[in-house]
Amino acid sequence: MEELVVLVNPQDNVLGLMEKQQAHINGVLHRAFSVFLFNEKGEMLLQQRADEKYHSPLKWTNAVCSHPRNGETYLEAANRRLKEELGIETELSEKFHFIYKADVGGGLWEHELDHVFVGNFNAEFNLNKNEVAAVRYISLEDLDRELAENPDNFTEWFKIILAEYKHHF
Structure with missing residues (x-):
């Protein structure tokens, strides 16, 4: 099934739909x-x-990140992907949103109006x-150290989103 992303302007007004990989090639x-x-x-x-x-592939990133489908709220999409990727359900709260653009290599760009959710989870x-190779919890201090020592082990968007998260909290 072709996966579409919702194209928006900076005010989050819908401009149309585009195939996901094409949107990442075009950087829209x-x-x-x-x-x-x-x-x-x-x-974390x-x-x-x-x-x-x-x-x-095989880069470390935050718990879940993806795209809402057309007609799906950001929260509905976040809950859907928690279930699809990690096989879990937990309460989430939206903390902030912002726009970023990141070169993810191979001629691909993430240019996203990103809504950031936070939750707690303490079970299996x-x-x-097909989505996730592994998961692990890490203290923020150890994460900062790993990011400084081996930044290429992490996704480009995670570095940006984590910095924005720290700015807010």
């Missing part, structure tokens, strides 16, 4: 969401992207191996 602004999950120790969940992903995962 589209709707997206990112989910940060934390455990009871305050550690990282997801390692599956090897089959068409960009940024049922990973979709």
Whole structure:
């Protein structure tokens, strides 16, 4: 099934739909969401992207990030992808949104109006191996150290979104 993204202007007014990979080639602004999950120790969940992903394979990133479908709210999409990728459900709250553009290599761009959600989760995962190679929790201090020492191990958008998250909290 062809996956479409919702093209928007900076005010989040819908401009149309475009096939996902084409939107990433063209670098056009589209709707997206990112989910940060934390455990009871305050550690952040990282997801390692599956090897089959068409960009940024095996790189570490936040718990879930994707695109709402046409007619789907940002929260509905975030909950759908939690279930599809990690096999879980948890309460999420939207914290902020912003626009960013990142070169993800291979002639592809992420140019997204990104709504960032936060939640807590302390149980088992049922990973979709087509989407996720591995998950792990990490303290923010250890994450900062890993990002400084091995920035290429992480997705470009995660670095941007994490910096924006820290700016807000």
